[in-house]
Amino acid sequence: MDMDLSDDELAFREEVRAFLAEHLPERLREGARNTPSVFVEPEIGDEWHRILNARGWAAYHWPVEHGGTGWSPVKRYIFEKELALADAPALSVLGLKLVGPVICHYGTPEQQARFLPGIRDASEKWCQGYSEPGAGSDLASLKTRAVREGDRYILHGTKIWTTHAHYADWMFCLARTDPEAKPQAGISFLLVPMKQPGISIRPIVTHAGDHEVNQVFLDGAVTDATNLVGREGQGWEIAKFLLENERGGSCAAPRLLADIAGLRRLAEAEPSGVNGALGHQPDWADRLARLELEALALETTELRILAELARGRRPGPQTSLTKLLAANLRQRIDEAAIDLFGPLGLQLPAERPLYGNAAPEPVGSRAAQLAMPTYLNGRAWTIFGGTNEVQKGIIAKQVLGL
Structure with a gap:
């Protein structure tokens, strides 16, 4: 900007x-x-x-x-x-940008003293227990139960698409504590230790070849009652606060703009197959210019949201707009990278990581080798944090008043 x-x-x-x-x-x-x-x-x-x-x-x-x-x-x-x-x-956003601000805002002084230092210094890792096999974007229909027994909660249920659960020490979890209440009113926000017999983790390897996400089974998992954040039944309110931070708590545009600039540099060395470098072709230049203009417009919107946060206001439903725009831009940039490298951009190495001495040899260049796994991984952008369809519904209802 x-x-x-x-x-x-x-x-x-x-x-x-x-x-x-x-x-x-x-x-x-x-x-x-x-x-x-x-x-x-x-x-x-x-x-x-x-x-x-x-x-x-x-x-x-x-x-x-x-x-x-x-x-x-x-x-x-x-x-x-x-x-x-x-x-x-x-x-990692899971501790620093998701549960950390929740504990800062809703946590007791004891919870803040217990958990915030470990998030700041990366000594404790976190995962998010929101989505379930039958409750992805529709979190109000989640089935995981948490039953209070004395000074602890017993949890039964399943969470899915749980990023980095295989590394996590703790899960921040939405669970139903009152099955008789209306769906949103019966949900609570709990902090659950991951290293215990009642929790098992099944890895999910994506088409890109990445192991980021997992399915987590809660079979009598236990957490202390002191790990309830807020009140029983306040989980829906806290979940919305967290998702607003996930969608608008930082700027996506700088990374998108840096990637567009990287594509422009790479295109200066890629042959067009017609005459000279691809970067000199009008259609390619027009494509990158359009992406850049949209990313700059997104950047302006993100700065406005940060200004609202500085005034002590909640980021609100406009974060759905930035999430929607950033997700679509991310995927279009990834598509441009595939087109830039042509057949060399179709390679899909199974090894990870793709850096260091153990990385597989690329065909053509490392940038070309990254194009397809990045594209496939980026398909999740229009799903995680609330699908595009959910964001459009929020914008229509809460921003446009439709």
């Missing part, structure tokens, strides 16, 4: 750039560049998380009293943009 930055903001940008130049190792940059999925491997993600935490920047969007930075929306935007431009590994 072209905007005038204040002297303080320009100085902050230089501080971030200097920090990245000194503290972001090339092997982590290389790992992030060659990761086709939304979630990076913990071996590089956790290391980068700890480097940022040592600087006090891991939980940069949290309230200051809980270890946040107190940055303005513009500074948060600058930080995220510089990370994207530097090819920094993505931080």
